[in-house]
Amino acid sequence: MSKMSIVRLGEMVLRWCGECNLPVLDERECGICNSQTLEVKYTPPGDVKPAFPTELKRIRESVDRAFGSGLGVFLIPEDKIVVLNNSPSLDKMDEVIIDGLVIGSIVYDLRRGWRYQARLETARRLCKEASKGWIVVDDGAIEPILKGGSALNPGVIECADGIEVGDEVIVLTRRREALAVGSAKSSSEDMRMRKRGIAVRCRDKGLDGSEKILKPTRMSEKGLDIKLREVKDDKWIKMWSSAVEANVRSLEKRVSESSRFIGKVVCEHVSKGLDVAVSYSGGKDSLVTLNLLLEMKINPKVLFVDTGLEFRETVENVHRVVKESGLELVVESAEGEFEKSYPYFGPPGRDYRWCCKVCKLGPTTKMISKHFNKGVLSFIGQRRYESESRAMKGRVWRNPWVSGQIGASAIQSWNALHVWLYIFQHGLDFNLWYERGLERIGCWLCPASSIGEYEIVREYEKEKWEDWEKRLREYGDKKGFKENWIKYGLWRWKKVPKGVIEVSGEYRIRKEEVDERMRFYAQEGYSPCVLGISVEGAFSKSLNIERVENVLNVIGEVKIDKSTGSISVGDRREVEVYPEGAMVIRGKDENEIKGKLELVKNLIIRAHECVGCGVCAGRCNNKAIKIDSKFMIDKEKCVRCGKCIIGPCPVIDIGEEEFSL
Ligand code: SF4
Ligand code: SF4
Numbered sequence: 001m002s003k004m005s006i007v008r009l010g011e012m013v014l015r016w017c018g019e020c021n022l023p024v025l026d027e028r029e030c031g032i033c034n035s036q037t038l039e040v041k042y043t044p045p046g047d048v049k050p051a052f053p054t055e056l057k058r059i060r061e062s063v064d065r066a067f068g069s070g071l072g073v074f075l076i077p078e079d080k081i082v083v084l085n086n087s088p089s090l091d092k093m094d095e096v097i098i099d100g101l102v103i104g105s106i107v108y109d110l111r112r113g114w115r116y117q118a119r120l121e122t123a124r125r126l127c128k129e130a131s132k133g134w135i136v137v138d139d140g141a142i143e144p145i146l147k148g149g150s151a152l153n154p155g156v157i158e159c160a161d162g163i164e165v166g167d168e169v170i171v172l173t174r175r176r177e178a179l180a181v182g183s184a185k186s187s188s189e190d191m192r193m194r195k196r197g198i199a200v201r202c203r204d205k206g207l208d209g210s211e212k213i214l215k216p217t218r219m220s221e222k223g224l225d226i227k228l229r230e231v232k233d234d235k236w237i238k239m240w241s242s243a244v245e246a247n248v249r250s251l252e253k254r255v256s257e258s259s260r261f262i263g264k265v266v267c268e269h270v271s272k273g274l275d276v277a278v279s280y281s282g283g284k285d286s287l288v289t290l291n292l293l294l295e296m297k298i299n300p301k302v303l304f305v306d307t308g309l310e311f312r313e314t315v316e317n318v319h320r321v322v323k324e325s326g327l328e329l330v331v332e333s334a335e336g337e338f339e340k341s342y343p344y345f346g347p348p349g350r351d352y353r354w355c356c357k358v359c360k361l362g363p364t365t366k367m368i369s370k371h372f373n374k375g376v377l378s379f380i381g382q383r384r385y386e387s388e389s390r391a392m393k394g395r396v397w398r399n400p401w402v403s404g405q406i407g408a409s410a411i412q413s414w415n416a417l418h419v420w421l422y423i424f425q426h427g428l429d430f431n432l433w434y435e436r437g438l439e440r441i442g443c444w445l446c447p448a449s450s451i452g453e454y455e456i457v458r459e460y461e462k463e464k465w466e467d468w469e470k471r472l473r474e475y476g477d478k479k480g481f482k483e484n485w486i487k488y489g490l491w492r493w494k495k496v497p498k499g500v501i502e503v504s505g506e507y508r509i510r511k512e513e514v515d516e517r518m519r520f521y522a523q524e525g526y527s528p529c530v531l532g533i534s535v536e537g538a539f540s541k542s543l544n545i546e547r548v549e550n551v552l553n554v555i556g557e558v559k560i561d562k563s564t565g566s567i568s569v570g571d572r573r574e575v576e577v578y579p580e581g582a583m584v585i586r587g588k589d590e591n592e593i594k595g596k597l598e599l600v601k602n603l604i605i606r607a608h609e610c611v612g613c614g615v616c617a618g619r620c621n622n623k624a625i626k627i628d629s630k631f632m633i634d635k636e637k638c639v640r641c642g643k644c645i646i647g648p649c650p651v652i653d654i655g656e657e658e659f660s661l
Contacts, residue, residue: 016100062116068131079216092452108452123170123178180205225427282314285381307359309443332367354650365618375404539581
């Protein structure tokens with residue numbers, strides 16, 4: 001490998017060519033004009049991406065609302081390329097990068113919707129133009145503001161009409177130079193009345209004059225075949241075609257490193273008899289992964305798990321892309337699974353992801369066991385920034401929850417902009433929802449999404465979203481949750497983060513939804529018994545003893561006492577369970593008893609509340625689990641390895657340490 005071709009995995013630097021006014025990844029020279037590029041200062045981790053025309057419209061409208069009509073297109077002209085940097089925030093926030101500078105952010109504000117949050121550079125560019133959202137302060141206020149203070153009402157000598165508390169404001173000197181930007185703490189009326197108090201809490205300040213405003217972006221003579229579906233924009237296509245040209249070297253390096261990796265991994269696993277596949281989700285990362293394999297003349301099978309909560313456009317994209325490639329599509333559908341489990345689990349949450357297990361992991365398990373008897377090497381569009389050694393180590397893994405699936409990540413070191421430039425370069429057919437502003441394409445109600453993303457979904461899928469809100473409302477009404485629970489998306493957590501609680505003013509935390517579910521009450525203290533000590537307890541419901549007998553078989557031979565209808569495990573009846581719900585656990589000491597109690601209790605709850613997702617079945621190498629509305633263990637085939645017990649289950653997860661009986 002030549003020195004030039006070394007790709008430093010994990011190191012992503014966004015640079016900018018001032019001559020062409022284009023983003024350049026990694027390279028110190030622009031791929032078009034060879035001029036030196038400069039590093040862009042933005043908030044890490046820096047998974048930057050193009051601003052699509054629909055997103056640009058949203059940003060310009062937000063600028064218009066904040067600073068006056070027509071200023072959106074003045075600040076973000078149509079002949080300049082714009083890059084967005086997804087940044088950490090309470091909800092959705094993207095830094096807006098233009099001319100190689102972060103000039104502000106487009107933010108989804110939980111109270112006010114989409115808004116533009118200015119940086120000082122915005123104030124510098126709009127100081128002579130803004131008709132809204134500006135104040136002029138007295139010379140005496142300049143020094144305190146530069147030292148970190150706020151603009152106070154008595155120091156305001158002039159201000160725009162209509163400023164309200166919370167509005168974005170640019171702070172100007174008498175000479176109309178940009179001094180600061182911040183958020184209004186008083187209205188225009190209060191500022192004019194010179195009431196005591198803060199006018200604007202300043203965020204970004206300085207009196208250094210404007211950074212360099214660059215000339216328009218170089219436009220490629222002939223645009224690439226960039227497949228915009230939502231808004232066709234020739235200028236945009238020509239600018240991004242130039243961006244591809246400027247980044248050809250960086251792309252070549254990524255592609256060559258990924259191709260070497262693919263070749264090596266495929267060779268290793270095909271020789272072991274494994275099939276090769278790409279897990280295609282309809283998202284950009286798996287699209288690139290699929291194309292990398294096709295470019296290498298490898299014809300993988302394409303795996304698609306339809307969670308039943310996909311966007312219509314995602315399913316269409318999958319079928320189009322696969323048809324175009326001529327590859328074999330293997331689909332497993334979880335259509336209806338979410339509906340089936342929802343009455344039992346309620347809304348899914350970030351800390352309560354039963355949906356992933358039921359709608360994704362379960363069908364994946366079924367798909368692999370149905371179609372890949374000998375196992376499958378499945379390339380997954382997964383990326384992450386890490387050190388070179390760690391990135392290399394973690395690029396091939398055995399799926400711990402799906403027996404027979406080896407996962408491999410070919411584009412682990414790419415960032416989102418590499419991915420997009422590759423898609424544009426190859427004219428790949430990407431999912432329309434990216435153009436609308438979604439960062440990731442997954443289930444339309446995914447609890448990991450931001451409210452900003454839900455707003456985008458609502459904009460295009462009004463009926464669907466209103467139906468979902470209706471269901472949330474019905475659920476919330478039963479539990480006594482107020483409207484804020486829906487408005488601020490509090491349903492996305494069981495335990496809502498503090499910052500979200502503060503904004504929403506909703507202090508009620510979604511309590512454990514176990515009302516209709518099975519509970520277990522253990523007796524306090526221990527009783528002496530022949531084995532040492534014992535503990536007694538009872539379930540809130542009577543038990544289906546056949547199911548208990550079936551599941552407890554994985555921890556030992558189960559004996560049935562016909563006289564009482566009870567069952568027991570262990571030579572000395574260490575575990576005893578009665579049909580009416582009573583349970584006795586015996587052991588030599590407290591530690592042993594606690595462990596057994598937890599495990600047996602959880603197994604019994606699983607046995608009764610199983611929703612038949614099949615996730616545990618995928619962990620059994622002996623094909624000893626059948627799913628027939630609930631899981632059922634074939635005692636003849638079971639070797640009591642415990643693999644089905646340990647690991648995810650939407651009803652209850654059981655950890656390795658618990659399986660110690
Ligand atoms: S016990 Fe198995 S089949 Fe039943 S819900 Fe849990 S993981 Fe799914
Ligand atoms: S994984 Fe299969 S063999 Fe192992 S305990 Fe579970 S059912 Fe039995």
